[in-house]
Amino acid sequence: MISFNNDYGQTAHPAVIEAVIKAQGETFPGYGEDEACDAAAQRIRSLCGAPGCQVHFLPGGTQANLTLIASVLRPHQGVLCADTGHIASHETGAIEATGHKVLTLPHQDGKITPAQIQDFVARHRADDTREHMPQPGLVYLSNTTEFGTVYTAPELNALSACCRQLNLPLYLDGARLGYALAAADGQLSFSDIARCCDAFTIGGTKQGLLYGEALVITNPALQKDFRYHIKQRGGLLGKGFLMGLQFKALLQDGLYLSLAQSATTQALRIRHAFTAQGIPLFCDSPSNQQFPILTAGQMASLANAFIFARMMPLDDNRWLARFCTSWATLPQEVDQLLKAIQKLDSIKA
Amino acid sequence: MISFNNDYGQTAHPAVIEAVIKAQGETFPGYGEDEACDAAAQRIRSLCGAPGCQVHFLPGGTQANLTLIASVLRPHQGVLCADTGHIASHETGAIEATGHKVLTLPHQDGKITPAQIQDFVARHRADDTREHMPQPGLVYLSNTTEFGTVYTAPELNALSACCRQLNLPLYLDGARLGYALAAADGQLSFSDIARCCDAFTIGGTKQGLLYGEALVITNPALQKDFRYHIKQRGGLLGKGFLMGLQFKALLQDGLYLSLAQSATTQALRIRHAFTAQGIPLFCDSPSNQQFPILTAGQMASLANAFIFARMMPLDDNRWLARFCTSWATLPQEVDQLLKAIQKLDSIKA
């Protein structure tokens, strides 16, 4: 069985493991206050062209999301996001557990628009009974989105301008940020992200690390006392230096982006194969996640040799499936999938 | 400089790293639902003689504490613990952030007694105004304690009997459980812990892993739906299999305990050296943390070559210091410290 199930099924890129191996015998200060973390943070600041940004390393994405969001919002505020946003749909109410409502906007292929934000906020502020509703206090985006789509630099510029005009901080969940940058094909850079967002993550777990997400806070008003929050929420690891070592290795010599590019290249081959076979895709994803709509027969056929996600049943007895490549996906694995897809035409649903 | 600063300053034991290296290229299911986690959990069940216990792997100790405690308590309940307990003193109000008060009892060398628990609960239950106070809903112990002291099997038996008689679950924070077992020198076993506690952790981070704590839930009433809680608090790592791989390696062939024993042996050499030099110890710790009371001169002298923790100033211009050994401490490092301690007599305070 070959797995296209997700992008967190393998340990880590050899360069990352090598960095861990090399540190054996060395002694590091605790809680991320070490030179490896400093160096990794410095590398991120350079990549982002944001010398004043704060960088923290947390073990997981849900934790990064809940820690940042809860640190920004006042008790009566909620966070605006797409109804498909990870915090709205797949984090077991983690944001609510910190006391805040997730205020959802209907997504379009996983994305939301400045007009939607503007409209929601304007209606809230104009409502005489607004004190009876949570106040929007932050905007959450994910990039890539949960459907593999990508906010490009012009889109982020517009979202950022909208948020600043409304005086709302903008937070971007970059659990798959590398795949977004790779998919945008030059139309999106780390510095675009840093310029547009008040805070964002640079995903590690899904991009080649053993574990770890870099949380970057560009807005100085949101930086104060942030390490207290990390500790309080359980994300301040004693051996934080290990995340510093790993990120330092992953961000060296363009490795982060070249791994993401390789995953995207393989994903686009899969997309093309489905399309060529006349199999529709749920949305136009340019990144490492592809969402074909399969008949039961097609699904059964592919499931003989491949592991992939059955996202949800659709109304017409078909299924929304997901095929996910990663930094670790081999071209020859995709070759085999392509052959199987090309045989699908003879299958009855 | 030689570090006796803490027990989480080095990467991991070679056998642990080796296990991670060996898994390269393999594909694992996500979120800890993999064979490595299963095998590690099975090993823990065997060690504990508790075939029905649940085992979860979380990245850090604060997260394990807050997730378990918040899952057990109802909103109006608090958790009883020593005023020196980690959750009371060094987790930035993580328990309170989940809505619960930490109800502290005065410690004796980091420990609390059944009589204290009994008395607190009896007074609460007899108080006509008890509804105006949080209800004790759980007891928290750490073993070793924050002062390196150890609850032995007879002590845990008594605490457990007290808690069961009062219908209070008992939770033991075992961030340094290996060091406790080693220090108890045969008077305490995994199965003692499992028999006495409703839930407990087996620390990994401080005992030779890169990261990770095993949370063991022995009481079936506390097991239900627990993975939801882990996800909600941010502790369900996508690559959970890495903690399975590491724990499996650490729990093989008695490695966990032999590493802890080695640390304890070195710590007792340090203790003896201080005592021989007439330098008092804050308490009688049999484990890997030793707490000498040093004059400013003694502290300065040792700080020339060694890194250690200055815990707090005492009233008489002396300081409470901490020297901590670990699974990675080398005998020759302790040799050097011993020489330095032996020279301390000529130092004026």
Add this chain to the structure above:
Amino acid sequence: MISFNNDYGQTAHPAVIEAVIKAQGETFPGYGEDEACDAAAQRIRSLCGAPGCQVHFLPGGTQANLTLIASVLRPHQGVLCADTGHIASHETGAIEATGHKVLTLPHQDGKITPAQIQDFVARHRADDTREHMPQPGLVYLSNTTEFGTVYTAPELNALSACCRQLNLPLYLDGARLGYALAAADGQLSFSDIARCCDAFTIGGTKQGLLYGEALVITNPALQKDFRYHIKQRGGLLGKGFLMGLQFKALLQDGLYLSLAQSATTQALRIRHAFTAQGIPLFCDSPSNQQFPILTAGQMASLANAFIFARMMPLDDNRWLARFCTSWATLPQEVDQLLKAIQKLDSIKA
């Protein structure tokens, strides 16, 4: 100006005020542990045919909702309700502030169905990734609903059977329960409510009291320690006896229902007037709230002499308005409104 703005704009029914006046000079025990509260609770138990139910008096409805809901749910659980439910739409995220997500179902005229609940829960329980989503832990209804519609006894029976089969407690927000009972015109009784629900409120504020809601807990499993929760959330008033005195008066000699019936009678006159005038109603409300859809011109005309709520603009430049009667509404006030409605035909939109 005559107000049809809401049902909490006047002090209290004379019998309620009289009960307060009469108590002057008497001394009562604090925190609701007095004979007046006991007597009012006993009256409620009798009305409900539920001798084992617990009755608590809280000052407001949002507080009753959040206290009950937070006491029932475990941290990973959410509460199912209509997307128009008061807790979802008009309590400033009060439920989320206690850590729980409100899981919304699309309403039909403010109501939800057993099939919707069944479907949501079945999909949750069948989902392999369910641990990444809040677990449904309670169902919330309001009766009357936010659109004035009413769950009748057969509907509540079906909802109750569904919830019990799914092992989900059922909570009914009865801020306007009297108006629901009056509107159901014999098809719904206190004992129907008590039989079908695990907990519910009997609204006082909107039904003739100065303030206060009776929270009735019929399910013994939800009764334990409940007064701790009330105190913790700030709802345990020192002078709780005042709510006992008021409820005792309001529940005497059928006053509660006769006041509600009077309000309903007046509301139905208003409904008929709108319908006779060819003005559509948003939904078929049999109770004290009526929701006509008005043109701007109609709204302006009525606003000359009457106060009423402008709920929200509709897509076609019309508005959803609300006219609300109460226990205090006088027939002659409605006479005047009827005359004004009858003149609306000559108004251009």
Add this chain to the structure above:
Amino acid sequence: MISFNNDYGQTAHPAVIEAVIKAQGETFPGYGEDEACDAAAQRIRSLCGAPGCQVHFLPGGTQANLTLIASVLRPHQGVLCADTGHIASHETGAIEATGHKVLTLPHQDGKITPAQIQDFVARHRADDTREHMPQPGLVYLSNTTEFGTVYTAPELNALSACCRQLNLPLYLDGARLGYALAAADGQLSFSDIARCCDAFTIGGTKQGLLYGEALVITNPALQKDFRYHIKQRGGLLGKGFLMGLQFKALLQDGLYLSLAQSATTQALRIRHAFTAQGIPLFCDSPSNQQFPILTAGQMASLANAFIFARMMPLDDNRWLARFCTSWATLPQEVDQLLKAIQKLDSIKA
């Protein structure tokens, strides 16, 4: 039996009830946005000499405390207070339920000092591991304190200066503020309170109202969006106008202070009687609560005719008792108590 049990055992002062009666038939806007609330707020602004302060009316003291405190603190912050402070000891963990730790300082007769605050904060800020502890974010005082003692104007000036120098807001729980002002005998005024505190309450429930506390926010930085918080925590009553009506009546013509003065006068008679009888008082309370230390025999003797609080058993088989007067206490009731106290000498313990 004559009750000296507490100061919330009777309905309300006749002038307050009269104000409620008079409003019958009138229609008021909801949620405290009415002229009665405006007028009461204006009266408070005048009394306080604080034209810019915000005034809100909430039904109870615990709710006022938790709403204000949770609105001020960021998630990683705690509130400093005396270990006897109401929020620390008698609100069922209400503050913790909003996510924040109560950081206690040892009281002296219920009070804390600027030196204690300064010392706690200085140690926190100097601690290298401070991120592992909650950050002090607010100071809570009660006046009168839980032991009836009073912070005078010079003491509050010093506390306020200390807090401002440390950049910590100061909040004063004035559930018994009238009794404090009366006891201070000219050494403390509303404007002293308003000048020294960033927020405070003016108690109503214990000072002659049916219910209600006025929450005054003098610091503009703490005023923003406050009504959202009240709604979220359940304290925004639909019939808020009733609290406006009551406070307006209570604050008219010096009634608030004259009622408090009367209670204090009677309490001092009781104090003198105990002292004259050689019965020690727990502390030197100048206000409406008196805390004699009684033998079991003395307690039994007084319990024959009087209701009072048994606070806690002391080590020597004696009890700490509380006798509490109120705005409603009659001189002839105290006459009888005095006679009973004078007979105590012949009782054997």
